[in-house]
Amino acid sequence: MAGNSELRFLQTDVVVAGGAGAGVTAALAAFRAGADVILVSKGKVGRSGNVVMAGGSLSVDGYSAKKVMGLEADESISPEGWFDSLVKEGFYLSDQPVVEQFTSDGPAIVKEYIQWAQRANVPFKQLKDGKWVSSGRNFALALKEGLRDAPGVEILEDTSVIDVLMRDGRPAGILALDIYRGELFVVLAKAVVLGTGGYQPFSLKNSVTDMTGDGVGIGFRAGADIADMEFLLSLPTAVAPPYLRGSILPYVLIVYCGLKGGAWPQFRDAHGDLIAVPEEIMEKTAFYKGFKLIKLVCTYYWGEAIFHGRGTKNGGIFLDYSRYTPKQREEAVKGYFSVQGEYYATNHYKGDDISRVMDNLRDGKGIETGLGFEYSCGGLLIDEHMRTTVPGIFAGGETGSGTFGAMRVGDGLVEMLVQGYKAGESAAAFARNIEPGTPDKESTRCCVERAYAPLRRKTGISPVLVQARIEKACDAGFGFRRTEAGLLAALKELRRIRTEDMPHMAVSGGPRYNIEWLTALQMENLMVCVEHGVLAALERKESRGNHIRDDYPQVDHDTWTVRQIFTPMADGGINMRKETPRVTKVPLLRGKDENVMQFFLRPDLDYKRYQWG
Amino acid sequence: MHVEIYRQDDENNSVGHYDIFVVPYTDEDKVTVMDVLDYISLHYDGSLAYYKHSVCDHGICGRCGLRVNGKAAMACTTIAETAHLRLDPLRSKDVVRDLVVVP
Numbered sequence: 001m002a003g004n005s006e007l008r009f010l011q012t013d014v015v016v017a018g019g020a021g022a023g024v025t026a027a028l029a030a031f032r033a034g035a036d037v038i039l040v041s042k043g044k045v046g047r048s049g050n051v052v053m054a055g056g057s058l059s060v061d062g063y064s065a066k067k068v069m070g071l072e073a074d075e076s077i078s079p080e081g082w083f084d085s086l087v088k089e090g091f092y093l094s095d096q097p098v099v100e101q102f103t104s105d106g107p108a109i110v111k112e113y114i115q116w117a118q119r120a121n122v123p124f125k126q127l128k129d130g131k132w133v134s135s136g137r138n139f140a141l142a143l144k145e146g147l148r149d150a151p152g153v154e155i156l157e158d159t160s161v162i163d164v165l166m167r168d169g170r171p172a173g174i175l176a177l178d179i180y181r182g183e184l185f186v187v188l189a190k191a192v193v194l195g196t197g198g199y200q201p202f203s204l205k206n207s208v209t210d211m212t213g214d215g216v217g218i219g220f221r222a223g224a225d226i227a228d229m230e231f232l233l234s235l236p237t238a239v240a241p242p243y244l245r246g247s248i249l250p251y252v253l254i255v256y257c258g259l260k261g262g263a264w265p266q267f268r269d270a271h272g273d274l275i276a277v278p279e280e281i282m283e284k285t286a287f288y289k290g291f292k293l294i295k296l297v298c299t300y301y302w303g304e305a306i307f308h309g310r311g312t313k314n315g316g317i318f319l320d321y322s323r324y325t326p327k328q329r330e331e332a333v334k335g336y337f338s339v340q341g342e343y344y345a346t347n348h349y350k351g352d353d354i355s356r357v358m359d360n361l362r363d364g365k366g367i368e369t370g371l372g373f374e375y376s377c378g379g380l381l382i383d384e385h386m387r388t389t390v391p392g393i394f395a396g397g398e399t400g401s402g403t404f405g406a407m408r409v410g411d412g413l414v415e416m417l418v419q420g421y422k423a424g425e426s427a428a429a430f431a432r433n434i435e436p437g438t439p440d441k442e443s444t445r446c447c448v449e450r451a452y453a454p455l456r457r458k459t460g461i462s463p464v465l466v467q468a469r470i471e472k473a474c475d476a477g478f479g480f481r482r483t484e485a486g487l488l489a490a491l492k493e494l495r496r497i498r499t500e501d502m503p504h505m506a507v508s509g510g511p512r513y514n515i516e517w518l519t520a521l522q523m524e525n526l527m528v529c530v531e532h533g534v535l536a537a538l539e540r541k542e543s544r545g546n547h548i549r550d551d552y553p554q555v556d557h558d559t560w561t562v563r564q565i566f567t568p569m570a571d572g573g574i575n576m577r578k579e580t581p582r583v584t585k586v587p588l589l590r591g592k593d594e595n596v597m598q599f600f601l602r603p604d605l606d607y608k609r610y611q612w613g
Numbered sequence: 614m615h616v617e618i619y620r621q622d623d624e625n626n627s628v629g630h631y632d633i634f635v636v637p638y639t640d641e642d643k644v645t646v647m648d649v650l651d652y653i654s655l656h657y658d659g660s661l662a663y664y665k666h667s668v669c670d671h672g673i674c675g676r677c678g679l680r681v682n683g684k685a686a687m688a689c690t691t692i693a694e695t696a697h698l699r700l701d702p703l704r705s706k707d708v709v710r711d712l713v714v715v716p
């Protein structure tokens with residue numbers, strides 16, 4: 001095949017990368033549209049992707065919950081209002097046609113998703129209106145059930161897509177690695193969907209280990225533009241004890257103890273001093289408007305304290321419930337378990353035993369908590385048909401960009417479903433008009449060479465160490481508080497890693513289940529994400545959403561209501577442009593806000609969301 | 614903490630052996646077996662094969678099964694609480710390499 005007769009190959013119309021929400025719905029939609037489909041997933045369908053990590057909940061607007069889904073819900077929460085809130089709370093940086101696709105097509109696929117959950121016997125709990133709560137595991141199992149509606153789809157699991165193979169500037173298939181067999185092979189296809197999730201480059205992880213930005217790196221190498229790479233969403237995440245590190249239990253505690261028992265913790269620094277959050281911010285942003293802003297409140301105020309030297313040695317702060325009576329604390333614990341206890345073993349959150357932490361809460365001792373990153377707003381530049389800038393390559397879910405602007409205030413779970421499905425439809429339609437063909441010999445040779453290089457190199461730097469170095473550089477300069485100096489240092493170190501370490505990544509042992517080999521390939525993708533992320537963050541001399549600059553705290557609507565987009569260059573150089581987001585309904589803002597929290601106090605934001613409590 | 618790990622390369626019919634590593638954790642530290650494996654992979658031997666792609670690290674995906682001191686367990690939720698740790702692949706399936714068995 002194409003000059004690489006040693007490579008096994010399969011053939012199909014549409015090949016889908018990713019085995020969670022975006023991948024499954026893309027495969028289903030393409031199958032329903034009559035295409036031959038192969039789905040390639042690094043993990044197993046139903047057990048992989050950040051979907052398994054979800055806390056979690058998803059929701060649709062009240063009007064659609066009632067009219068499309070036939071549920072009891074508050075009709076006054078309309079799709080238009082939903083759209084309005086998403087755009088505004090995303091700091092006006094969303095691509096509005098993409099948001100419209102999200103709000104208008106979302107309810108139909110969410111309805112199907114709820115049915116899959118029922119069929120799989122992992123029913124989601126419906127709260128009032130169009131909001132459902134369940135566990136990440138259930139969210140993933142429902143997807144697996146949904147894929148049964150596409151019985152003709154061939155599923156290749158534990159297989160990582162490495163590159164798109166090209167023919168005259170269009171995709172002709174993909175190169176993939178069967179992880180357990182250690183074998184590279186090709187899937188010839190007329191259209192490609194990338195639904196591999198986002199990227200997470202820090203050492204504190206609340207996400208799965210697959211989040212190395214593969215789809216973004218793969219798409220970028222194939223010539224597709226990427227956007228909004230500076231925006232990553234963080235939320236309260238345990239930093240200690242070690243067995244709990246990376247758990248989002250602290251966030252879930254803040255929400256559910258507060259919801260049920262009214263017990264909002266105070267925040268204390270390493271010395272026990274209060275980290276003050278203005279009352280007005282608490283009232284008007286964090287708790288009042290559906291909790292979505294708690295993440296930003298914590299990121300902003302804790303981030304400030306930690307950045308200015310008040311953090312613990314683990315890089316955290318303390319959640320303090322001591323102002324409550326023992327009885328109130330017991331109520332809060334009960335409130336928490338009354339919702340979360342439905343999904344997990346006694347005294348567990350997810351698979352972690354949390355008895356000791358809950359005893360600490362009962363005793364009024366602090367719970368040590370830091371900030372971990374759960375979602376990347378940036379990714380491949382897509383339009384409302386999920387087309388990337390390369391014809392024939394489509395993307396959806398977290399691999400894309402533009403839905404949530406500078407901050408994710410809507411549901412990643414809905415995004416993966418609604419965009420994956422659309423990407424599958426678009427890919428099938430595209431494939432219908434294309435004759436099958438083989439990839440350019442040169443394109444294939446390059447990709448295969450690149451993939452084998454670290455395996456053939458027997459001495460050099462371990463890719464595991466390279467990943468640790470990338471994470472260290474990102475922890476230091478690209479995290480929840482940014483400065484010119486910190487970003488410059490991060491960029492310098494990342495470029496050093498790219499030019500000095502990565503060409504020498506070497507792997508010991510043979511190809512089967514060779515985690516160093518897989519890591520080496522993943523680092524190529526992660527490097528695309530972080531280098532452009534840091535560059536975009538450096539360029540953006542303001543604060544917006546989750547991009548918080550200590551040296552430029554203002555939100556500057558006049559200059560910076562723009563998306564930063566990178567086009568890959570043949571010579572490896574950087575080509576960055578700034579574009580005003582496409583507007584359909586919500587006009588962009590003028591003026592400035594003092595900081596990202598003050599932005600939410602603007603009277604003209606006028607939220608149209610469900611209210612809580 | 615002493616960690617004894619079963620090693621077997623990925624050639625067919627290869628024979629296994631044990632490697633011993635000393636990691637700077639104590640049973641007081643409450644680290645998980647996954648933390649121990651990550652430490653060894655980063656500081657001593659990146660070629661160690663243990664389940665590491667698509668890992669949730671919080672007992673959700675259920676894929677990091679192995680034997681800890683003889684008992685089947687998940688690496689990510691098992692706290693390394695003994696001064697001597699012995700890690701073997703699960704018995705039920707063929708070994709692909711080191712601690713990883715066929716999926």
Ligand SMILES: Cc1cc2nc3c(=O)[nH]c(=O)nc-3n(C[C@H](O)[C@H](O)[C@H](O)COP(=O)(O)OP(=O)(O)OC[C@H]3O[C@@H](n4cnc5c(N)ncnc54)[C@H](O)[C@@H]3O)c2cc1C
Pocket residue numbers: 017018019020021022023040041042043044045048049050051052053054055056057058159160161162195196197198206207208210214215248373374375396397398399410411412413414416667
């Ligand atoms: C801790 C946490 C809590 C969250 N809670 C919520 C919540 O409550 N509500 C909500 O709406 N959202 C939540 N999110 C966000 C949500 O989980 C994600 O937005 C969503 O899972 C993204 O879906 P996806 O299909 O795009 O990608 P993912 O779910 O990440 O799936 C990616 C898939 O692609 C596969 N893959 C990766 N690389 C490759 C490759 N190279 N080749 C082939 N396959 C590949 C993976 O194995 C996986 O199957 C949370 C995220 C985290 C981390």
